[in-house]
Amino acid sequence: MNKSAPEKSVGSSAATGMLRSGSHLNKHLPQVVSSTTSKMVKSAAGASKVMLIPAIASDVYSVYGAVSTDYENSTSRNTVETVAGVAGGWGGAAGGGSAGALIGSAVLPGVGTVAGGLAGAIVGGIGGLYGASATTELVSDMAGYDMEERCCKKCGYKFTVRLYQSSDSKQVYCPDCR
Known part of the structure; x- marks a missing residue:
């Protein structure tokens, strides 16, 4: 065996040699990762500011539609449910983002964050939106908020009208007689 030729082991490469303790790359690896992470965080912060505008516009449009x-129906339930959903969505996004960043940091600091x-x-955000909307609807139904009991003009059966729904607000017949 020639002593001047270096031994090669199975699976060794230039990259694994560079990562060995004491190598030039290993000493600067934290700075490279830190620099890359810093750029990613700045990009994400910029993107979040850009995405904030359409998110707010979408929420304003939703609330406007509910109002x-x-x-038109002389009610307020659609507005209450929509505002609760929007608030739940923003709260859920804030809480979920914090929790996700914490978990991501534990798994892979920087990129994982x-x-x-x-x-x-x-x-x-999605969970908060649907959770708050569903909860508000359930509580509103239990309280009979913007709902009315009516007597069918055809059969006399009592039925519930949801005044906040434009299709129901003018109903005079029960579901069986419609």
């Missing part, structure tokens, strides 16, 4: 429907925060904000 318009309530104005950004990815976990983004995923958590999306899941938390």
